[in-house]
Amino acid sequence: MKRPTIADIARRAGVSKGAVSYALNGQPGVSKATRANILAISKELGWQPNSAARALNGARAHTIGLALFRPARTLGMEPFFMELISGIEAELADRSYALMLQVVTDHTQEIEVYRRWWGEGRVDGAFLVDLHLDDARVEAMRALNMPVVVIGHPSQAGPLSTVWSDDGLAIRETVEYLVALGHRSIARVAGLPRLVHTTLRDQAFVQACQDAGPGRVEHLIAHTDYTGEEGARMTRRLLSSPRRPTAIVYDNDIMAVAGLSVAQEMVLDVPADLSIVAWDDSPLSQVVRPPLTALTRDIPAYGACAARQLLALIAGEPVVLSVEDRPATLIPRGSTGPARGSR
Amino acid sequence: MKRPTIADIARRAGVSKGAVSYALNGQPGVSKATRANILAISKELGWQPNSAARALNGARAHTIGLALFRPARTLGMEPFFMELISGIEAELADRSYALMLQVVTDHTQEIEVYRRWWGEGRVDGAFLVDLHLDDARVEAMRALNMPVVVIGHPSQAGPLSTVWSDDGLAIRETVEYLVALGHRSIARVAGLPRLVHTTLRDQAFVQACQDAGPGRVEHLIAHTDYTGEEGARMTRRLLSSPRRPTAIVYDNDIMAVAGLSVAQEMVLDVPADLSIVAWDDSPLSQVVRPPLTALTRDIPAYGACAARQLLALIAGEPVVLSVEDRPATLIPRGSTGPARGSR
């Protein structure tokens, strides 16, 4: 009742293990007749190669790793990651690659997991997401010499390959749009301040506001942890301040929706009293009233792009170090309008 | 620049491979001093066990498989699966198990993937979701003799272990609530008709309506593919029919939200003209206006429960064949109210 091995096939076929190996792998060294016979017997016995044995000889694992530093329970609520994963999966499925997923509780553990997977030959490569300043993972991965693709801006990625999109461009587009609508006081409810892409968006935001003309546009940034609760809290604080902004740009859709609720609680009209822009466009943004103006990007395509890059890296194909995906584009919907009193 | 092996450690320590193996695995057969020395050297060299070599000796893969029959691109939009995965992950992460994920395009391929993973010793067990009538996967898994936990009702699971919750109870609760509100014509926009849980919910729905009294409650079921588009289409059809229902129960939240939009398009007031109930309670249900009355269940907990069951099965611990999780409970919100003209 044990699983058949090539030795079993060899015995049945009256040949050596080596001949069976050649036959099953389509290598020369066996006659057509013998090969056909061996294939028939292997099919009959229901033989499956044992990947452990193959891996021992340095074969590919046909698996890619993704360790996510995220409280597992909130994962399901993060459209971004889920869409990213589905995009990665779509690309991997074509080549019969699997995705090895593990949720970790900190970056030390994340490095540990990657070290183990790589050391144990269980993955051929991995993704790194949410880089922060002086990220220890970069050096750790470089030291491991494992194929890695950073999903995010190259600035902190060191020698690692990256796939990214120009968030600065998207922020600039948004600010210019709001300024054109007459807004002179714009707030940004941002994500975690340590993350590279938060910093970059922050800088671009400030720059874009300043570029509108000296002293013309007041700007303010509030940092959060991306949760709806924090988004609501910051919105409440912003809207209660004496110098209330007339437009708020949120770093994700969860916070934007929460912010919209807060505004409505405070009996403010959106967009007449307050314009709202969401970063990332999930179904969520479209079902609320008014539907949210959002920075849309094709996240699954982003993930697929990263997957292609990683697979090329693993295959040893020549790759450009850094691939720029399309930037997010602004989709105006009902949550933005002219600033009150402008014109 | 190659990875160190126990042979390298043995050479450095001046002992045999066997001694190193004993030392690293905490087995007797080496002195304290030698063990300490070997451990120090292994740390210094950054040795990691090669799981391929270990697996060859029959060790665990410390990985669980999940092949999902789903168009990968829509995965990110399915809160249910993402929450399920996050619940499974939460349980696995504690024991350093990883989750092997692959999206497949049909059940034949799903069986193929499982056969390969199991045959190749890459997973210790797997989940089966979305069982349908006469599901070929059940027999295939039984034949493989691989530890499997079916997530769903036991009726079609044959000899396989299951984790399920009583959807019938939840449906009954919903119908009784709507009837008490005066509704006499209730529709159900259901999921894929071939799925076991759809059938069971259908039956329970009809039964509950009939139990309200002979001929007292009109009921209607429309089957869809779970997408928002189909949900909207069916809603449009239902609301245009001469005998328009006063309440609709949807099989997921995506369709419920889409249905709400359709109702509002058709200038119907929710809940005055139409009551809406969603199955599964995601953030989506709470941000629309009015917020949706929903059948809530703790999906991550459900996934965690299934993961515990599978891990117990893998460990060879004694397990009950079928574990019943808590049923979904109805959370009334703004989308349900008394039927117009009742009382």
Added chain:
DNA sequence: CTCATGAACTAAACCGAGTAAGTTACTGAT
């Protein structure tokens, strides 16, 4: 008729661990 060539194989080493069985060397009892 002999030798070179190459196709079709076989035997055995190898990958990196685990482990059963065998070997030392030392301790303590008789």
Added chain:
DNA sequence: ATCAGTAACTTACTCGGTTTAGTTCATGAG
């Protein structure tokens, strides 16, 4: 002094494939 017992090892084989280095035999050229 001798023997049993044991701690501390070593040796060698195992897992299931891949791969290298032969070996055998048929064929064709010289």
